Amino acid sequence: MPFKPSYILPEAIKKLERYCAYRERCHKEAVSKLKEMGMIPEAIDQIMAHLVLEGYLNEERFAKSFARGKFTIKKWGRNRITNELKQRNISKYNIQTALREIDEEDYQRTLDTLARKRVNQLTGKSLPEKRRKLADYLFYRGWENHLVYDKIEALLKEQHL
Missing domain, CATH: 1.10.10 (Arc Repressor Mutant, subunit A)
Structure with missing residues (x-):
């Protein structure tokens, strides 16, 4: 032992x-x-x-830092960030405060960049399979359903996806 x-x-x-x-x-x-x-x-x-x-632990400060970092570095959406914070027993109030740290313009721009990058990686697949794989990818990263479907429809019109 x-x-x-x-x-x-x-x-x-x-x-x-x-x-x-x-x-x-x-x-x-x-x-x-x-x-x-x-x-x-x-x-x-x-x-x-x-x-x-003594200020070494602060749940609100942790939640804000976590949300900023995961969005900026890992490109996670709000759903994934929320779920990860819930697993760490962070209060609902602190989760909402943390999500307000994410700028809406950056959020939309990041979703657009991720979706376009992923679409370009999906070559040689049928149209329904491309749409499904793109949606699955974005859902896994924690992006909201309505944003994902809106983005897929926009790319469909733009690139005939």
């Missing part, structure tokens, strides 16, 4: 402060890290309270 180090409260606090300072974390990630370190529930509560009071 491998040796697992044990931590006293001040050591655990310092370790979690560094963990949370490295990048934005949600409460679920911090609690998970503390459990992984073998901390007891009373100590977890105490450390979590310290991290929130």
